[in-house]
Amino acid sequence: MKKMDKRELIITATCDLIAENGLQATPISMVAKEACCGAGTIYRYFETKEALIEDVYLTLMERFSDACLKDVDENASVREQLNTVWLNLYHYMREVPRDALLLDQLSVAPAIRGELQEQGKRRLKEKIDPLFARGREEGIIKDIPDDVLGVFVYGGISTLLRTDRNAPCAVPTEVTDDMLLSICWGAIEKRD
Amino acid sequence: MKKMDKRELIITATCDLIAENGLQATPISMVAKEACCGAGTIYRYFETKEALIEDVYLTLMERFSDACLKDVDENASVREQLNTVWLNLYHYMREVPRDALLLDQLSVAPAIRGELQEQGKRRLKEKIDPLFARGREEGIIKDIPDDVLGVFVYGGISTLLRTDRNAPCAVPTEVTDDMLLSICWGAIEKRD
DNA sequence: TAAATCGGAATGAACGTTCATTCTGATACT
DNA sequence: AGTATCAGAATGAACGTTCATTCCGATTTA
Numbered sequence: 438m439k440k441m442d443k444r445e446l447i448i449t450a451t452c453d454l455i456a457e458n459g460l461q462a463t464p465i466s467m468v469a470k471e472a473c474c475g476a477g478t479i480y481r482y483f484e485t486k487e488a489l490i491e492d493v494y495l496t497l498m499e500r501f502s503d504a505c506l507k508d509v510d511e512n513a514s515v516r517e518q519l520n521t522v523w524l525n526l527y528h529y530m531r532e533v534p535r536d537a538l539l540l541d542q543l544s545v546a547p548a549i550r551g552e553l554q555e556q557g558k559r560r561l562k563e564k565i566d567p568l569f570a571r572g573r574e575e576g577i578i579k580d581i582p583d584d585v586l587g588v589f590v591y592g593g594i595s596t597l598l599r600t601d602r603n604a605p606c607a608v609p610t611e612v613t614d615d616m617l618l619s620i621c622w623g624a625i626e627k628r629d
Numbered sequence: 630m631k632k633m634d635k636r637e638l639i640i641t642a643t644c645d646l647i648a649e650n651g652l653q654a655t656p657i658s659m660v661a662k663e664a665c666c667g668a669g670t671i672y673r674y675f676e677t678k679e680a681l682i683e684d685v686y687l688t689l690m691e692r693f694s695d696a697c698l699k700d701v702d703e704n705a706s707v708r709e710q711l712n713t714v715w716l717n718l719y720h721y722m723r724e725v726p727r728d729a730l731l732l733d734q735l736s737v738a739p740a741i742r743g744e745l746q747e748q749g750k751r752r753l754k755e756k757i758d759p760l761f762a763r764g765r766e767e768g769i770i771k772d773i774p775d776d777v778l779g780v781f782v783y784g785g786i787s788t789l790l791r792t793d794r795n796a797p798c799a800v801p802t803e804v805t806d807d808m809l810l811s812i813c814w815g816a817i818e819k820r821d
Numbered sequence: 822t823a824a825a826t827c828g829g830a831a832t833g834a835a836c837g838t839t840c841a842t843t844c845t846g847a848t849a850c851t
Numbered sequence: 852a853g854t855a856t857c858a859g860a861a862t863g864a865a866c867g868t869t870c871a872t873t874c875c876g877a878t879t880t881a
Contacts, residue, residue: 459737459739460653461652461653461739462739541737542737545651545733545734545737547651547653547654551795551796554795555796579808579811579812579815581804581808581811581812582802584792584802585789585802585804585808585812586812588785588788588789588792589785589786589788589789589812590785591788592784592785592786592787592788592789592791592792593780593781593782593784593785593788593816594781594784595784595788596780596781596783596784596785596787596788597777597780597781597784599784600776600780600784603743603746604743604747610774610776610777612773612777616771616773616777619771619773620771620773620777620778620781620816620817621816623771623815623816623817623818623820624785624812624813624815624816625812625815626815628815628820
């Protein structure tokens with residue numbers, strides 16, 4: 438019980454520092470200081486720095502999945518459910534830029550290899566893939582593989598937010614929920 | 630003149646190594662070996678490693694802009710011109726994964742700060758922004774800021790390719806040009 | 822030959838990791 | 852209860868490695 442506290446303290450400290458300074462600019466010594474412990478202590482909980490980073494990534498993806506799937510009503514229409522997921526994604530990354538930055542940093546880290554990335558995305562995919570399948574059955578989604586459509590929309594939203602973060606002085610355009618959904622659905626919706 | 634040869638040799642070597650091994654895994658000594666010169670020589674051409682990285686980034690963005698704007702016919706319709714740009718983008722990143730990987734690495738590098746990023750994208754923006762403006766005048770593009778639409782589509786395409794690169798064992802789905810354009814236009818096209 | 826250029830060993834700083842030691846608080850003994 | 856003993860958690864100085872950068876003797880150029 439007490440021990441888990443310290444473990445999580447280290448993970449939280451690492452999240453904060455990587456989001457703020459970047460991965461290669463957060464030495465273990467800095468994590469130790471932020472977590473109020475000695476450098477050696479970190480190695481009681483994590484075999485190597487790489488293992489720590491992996492744990493940080495999985496923790497992040499857990500939060501991320503929770504946020505995206507919040508309030509998704511399994512009984513609602515495909516359209517409503519996807520709307521919820523996309524708006525969740527958009528608002529989460531906008532309101533918790535720390536996690537969005539962290540994700541950017543970790544997604545090019547050598548420690549995060551293919552298999553781990555799969556594991557991180559699994560929960561999200563398991564929920565969303567069936568939604569696309571249903572949408573296709575109902576004839577409201579383009580005849581293009583789900584992965585292509587889903588990844589395209591995810592990439593669009595996350596890149597939009599990243600660009601906004603990088604240019605804080607640019608037009609502070611308010612992207613409304615309606616605008617966002619119009620773009621997302623336009624991309625995947627089948628039209629006759 | 631001769632010096633430029635060596636300078637470019639160093640930049641090319643850096644491109645290759647970063648694309649292959651990642652930024653923090655390519656020490657100057659390795660660049661020197663790849664470029665067949667001593668470590669000291671690199672410092673005759675670049676003040677610091679950071680300056681070298683900046684040059685690599687600008688060189689990359691030049692190639693990238695060239696590729697995207699190739700064969701864009703100023704007299705063609707907005708639709709045709711955007712089609713050309715998007716397909717250029719897609720095919721370039723697919724056929725030259727080295728540059729796509731490099732862009733991923735550099736876009737989170739601390740050396741690539743906001744202003745430099747602006748500079749890298751400038752040429753592309755100067756060509757594409759007027760296209761969107763014309764499209765809006767013609768009433769074929771959504772009433773949503775150009776930046777939002779443009780960045781969304783760019784993000785979608787590049788994320789699609791990145792995902793494909795990361796999971797080489799996944800479905801080797803052939804995304805046809807028609808599919809891609811259907812998605813891109815769906816995202817930005819105004820419908821009545 | 823004089824000047825410019827080059828190469829790669831040398832340098833020093835920074836980093837991940839280790840380990841001998843200290844601290845803590847629970848248990849056993851008197 | 853008070854003291855002694857102990858296990859394992861925590862510590863941070865020290866170590867070896869890696870890296871960017873410098874320096875100087877060798878080499879090319881003019």
